[in-house]
Amino acid sequence: MAAPLAIVLAAGKSTRMKSALPKVVHPLFGRPMVEYVFDAARAAGVERLVVVVGHRADEVQAILAHHKDVEFALQTEQKGTGHAVKMCLPALQTHQGPVLILSGDTPLLKVDSLKKLLAAQGAGAAAVIGTAKTQANEGLGRIVRSPEGEFLRIVEERDATPAEKRIQEINTGCYAFDGQKLASALERLQPTNAQGEYYLTDAPALLKADRELVIAADCFDIEEAMGVNTRVQLAEVAQVIKDRTDRQLMAEGVTIVDPRLVSIDPQAKIAADVVIEPFVVIRGAVEIGPDSHIGPHAVLEGPLILPGGSIVKPFQHLPSR
Structure with missing residues (x-):
C-alpha cells in the first residue's frame, strides 16, 4: 500500500486577523504556520502533501514552493470544506492508500496523534474522525455515539439538542480516510444546507450509509485542535510552542x-x-x-x-x- 497522502486545507483569508497576508503563512518563529502541519504529517509517514489554496493563491504557492513534496489544488470559490477537498480529486485518483485531511491553521498537531489516526484507519475503517474532549465545546461539532459507544454522527451546535450540546467529545477537523472511498463520497456530496456549502462532515455519513466502517477516535488533546483565527490565538500558539521547546531542551x-x-x-x-x-x-x-x-x-x-x-x-x- 502507498504511503499516506495528506490534504492540507489552506484556502482561507485572514479576516479576523485583520491582515492581507493569507492566514496559513503568518509566521511562527520565522516560519509559516502551515509548515508545522507539514512537519507533523511527514513525521507520521506522509510522503505527498496536497495543499488546497484559494485566497491569494499565488502568494501562498510562492512562499511554499521550496517544499518538493508539496503540490497545490486551487479552490477558486469558497464553498465549504467538502468543496475544498473535492478540488483534490485528481490527486486522489492516482493514490492507492490512506489520506489524512488536516487544517493548515493547526500548528500544534502532534506526530503521535496523527499516527494513531492512521493506525485506526489502517485497521479497516473507511473513515476515521479525530476527536478530542473538552468542556469548552461552544461552537464545535459534537460526536454523537450510541449507548454502546458506536459512532453515530457529527452534530453542529446550531443543529444540536440541549442534550447534544452537553456532549464534551468534539470533532477536531482531522480525518483519515481510505483514499478511494473518500473519492467516492466526495463525488456524491451535495450542498443541501442553508449555507449552500459542501460539508466534509457529510462524507463519513455517506460512507456509513454505504455500510462502511466509520469510527470516531479520541486520539487528540484539545490543544492540538486549536486553530489560529486571530492574532491573539497566534500569540497563544506561539507560547505553547515556546513552552514545548523550553521543556524539551531542559529535559x-x-x-x-x-x-x-x-x-x-x-x-x-x-x-x-x-x-x-x-x-x-x-x-x-x-x-x-x-x-x-x-x-x-x-x-x-x-x-x-x-x-x-x-x-x-x-x-x-x-x-x-
Missing part, C-alpha cells in the same frame, strides 16, 4: 536560567550543559555545542554553528553565517 540537559525571559526557536539544536541567561534571543537554525555559555541579552541568528565551549558575551549579536 535534554540545557540550563535555561529563566524560561520566561528567553526566546528560543524550535529549530535550534542546543547540546547538554549549555547555559542560557535571561533575555537571550535565538532565531532560526542555531546549533550550540556542549559546555557553552550564552550571556544575557545576546542575540543569535541562524544558520549559525557555535562549537562546544563557546562563550557569548552579554549584549553580543551574532548574525547568521
Whole structure:
C-alpha cells in the first residue's frame, strides 16, 4: 500500500486577523504556520502533501514552493470544506492508500496523534474522525455515539439538542480516510444546507450509509485542535510552542536560567550543559555545542554553528553565517 497522502486545507483569508497576508503563512518563529502541519504529517509517514489554496493563491504557492513534496489544488470559490477537498480529486485518483485531511491553521498537531489516526484507519475503517474532549465545546461539532459507544454522527451546535450540546467529545477537523472511498463520497456530496456549502462532515455519513466502517477516535488533546483565527490565538500558539521547546531542551540537559525571559526557536539544536541567561534571543537554525555559555541579552541568528565551549558575551549579536 502507498504511503499516506495528506490534504492540507489552506484556502482561507485572514479576516479576523485583520491582515492581507493569507492566514496559513503568518509566521511562527520565522516560519509559516502551515509548515508545522507539514512537519507533523511527514513525521507520521506522509510522503505527498496536497495543499488546497484559494485566497491569494499565488502568494501562498510562492512562499511554499521550496517544499518538493508539496503540490497545490486551487479552490477558486469558497464553498465549504467538502468543496475544498473535492478540488483534490485528481490527486486522489492516482493514490492507492490512506489520506489524512488536516487544517493548515493547526500548528500544534502532534506526530503521535496523527499516527494513531492512521493506525485506526489502517485497521479497516473507511473513515476515521479525530476527536478530542473538552468542556469548552461552544461552537464545535459534537460526536454523537450510541449507548454502546458506536459512532453515530457529527452534530453542529446550531443543529444540536440541549442534550447534544452537553456532549464534551468534539470533532477536531482531522480525518483519515481510505483514499478511494473518500473519492467516492466526495463525488456524491451535495450542498443541501442553508449555507449552500459542501460539508466534509457529510462524507463519513455517506460512507456509513454505504455500510462502511466509520469510527470516531479520541486520539487528540484539545490543544492540538486549536486553530489560529486571530492574532491573539497566534500569540497563544506561539507560547505553547515556546513552552514545548523550553521543556524539551531542559529535559535534554540545557540550563535555561529563566524560561520566561528567553526566546528560543524550535529549530535550534542546543547540546547538554549549555547555559542560557535571561533575555537571550535565538532565531532560526542555531546549533550550540556542549559546555557553552550564552550571556544575557545576546542575540543569535541562524544558520549559525557555535562549537562546544563557546562563550557569548552579554549584549553580543551574532548574525547568521
